[in-house]
Amino acid sequence: MLQHSSSCIEAPNMSSAVKEVTVKLPRSHDRPEEPWYRYLSIDVIWYVLGYTVFHPFVSWVVVLCLRAQYTPYGNPEMRIAIAWSILMSAIGIFGIISDRIAFGSPREVDLAEEVIVITGGVDGLGGLLAETYGMRSANVAVLDVKTMDQDEAEEKGVVYYQCDVSDAKQVEAAAAKIVEDLGVPTILINNAGIVHKKSILDTTAEEVEQTFRVNTLSHFHTLRTFLPHMLREGRGTIVTVSSVLGHLGAANLSAYTASKAALLALHHSLRAELAQIPEAKEIKTILVTPGQMSTQMFADVNPPSNFFGPTATPADLGKSIIKLIEKGESGEVAIPLYSHWIGFFFVLPVGIQQLIRRWSGLDTAVAVSRKLAEKN
Structure with a gap:
């Protein structure tokens, strides 16, 4: 279970000077040999x-x-x-x-004038985005329950706030510090997420509630907190990180897939509401629906088909997200390819859909990984 902090930690002021960041490139013998x-x-x-x-x-x-x-x-x-x-x-x-x-038309984006807030930005996709923008001397605020010491935050070029985004009061407190330390937030990347790989019968009520609080309710907290700042500024970008499993569902991931499905509806509702607000003309929205990612969260789940359903890397997703953000455009990021065309799956006859699910191994991948873990 995740340990949630009861308060937000004040972050030190960051220098605007460009910092030297040591980069260790992977060597050929560090990579596993693959045909x-x-x-x-x-x-x-x-x-x-x-x-x-x-x-x-x-x-x-x-x-x-x-x-x-x-x-x-x-x-x-x-x-x-x-x-x-x-x-x-x-x-x-x-x-x-x-x-x-x-x-609509793209908005003008100047990183020197933007303040970027990333939830779940210590590691994984959020960590990559935070570190990338930090190396470019952008104003980056990371909200996460995981700890990051001051030296590590300074090395990455970000300002870290230990904050449980599932707690509305902690998000509000963190927002006040961000405005004081960095300025008005204009880019929000809602990336925080957790998963419990259990069947519906094995999942406890506390685990279901925790999953929805972190994966879904946190988006409501951050939107209610940061969106008013964007409306006053008359510009902004909101990134919603959902999952292709929000469309498909999957065995032994019921709470996770349900919480991600809720984000799909939230994104479309947000777009519809912003379209009715004149001040929101320059506020852009980006929906991210990745397939399985090569992060620690799903490290023990092997993709059924490396050809038709390859594992998406945080680098691939991050590159596409950053491209849309900096072009000032709204849009959708769906990687791998099947994530982009998943809507056509539901046009097929239900019998064909069931055959594809069986062939793909979608509903057995987590169960197989659990059995292997029990044997080990």
Whole structure:
């Protein structure tokens, strides 16, 4: 069980000077030996196709190459190349227009003028985001129940506040200190989360309540606390870290998946409410629905298929989140690839859905890991 602090610890003032951060790059012999095909996945193939066959610019380059060879416009290969280029360009333009209709114009983001609040920012995805922004001398406040000493916080370039985000009073106290130490928060990354890998019958009422308090209710506390500051500033970005399991559910993860499913509805409700507030025009929202991540929380769960369902790394997610934040855009981050297209799963006949669940091993992954743990 997690130990929750009863108060927020005052953080020291951070220097604005750029700090030298030592980086230890992984050596080749530090990495486990894996056959080459272990690194091949549908995500890698899709990524390559997206920058080649399905890229409008590359498609038109093929047309230009054919013309350079004096290929007549009437030839079949030229007609196919032009038609494909027009189709790829049309899809790209449609995507831009669709995003603009859905999310509006991007806001201007200057890290020197932003104050970033990250919950659960000691390790995992939150820790990576905090450290990345800290190395860039951004104003970063980390809220977490896990401890971080002052030297470690200064080395990472962040200001640390020991705070249980499931407690509304502690969040309010931390917010007051953040405003005093760093300024008005304008970027909120709701990342804190816990998991109990148990069946519904084995999970206690206290564990269910704790899961919802940390994974779900904490978002309400931080939104009620930090959103008014963003409205007064007339700008902001809110990142909601949910999970693809919020769509799917999974055996032996009932409390976790239910708490993450609630975040999906919360995100859409938040967007709908912000759309009705004139002062919220420049407040952007980002929904993150990752698949299984290579973090300590799910370290004992092996992905059923490394090709179709590879494990997402915090670096992959962090890169996409940071890109949207700094472009000042709203949007969604869904990694691996199946997370992005999960909506089509529910269009399939229920029998096909059940066969896919059995084939994927979705509902046995945690049970298998528990049996292995008991044997060890």
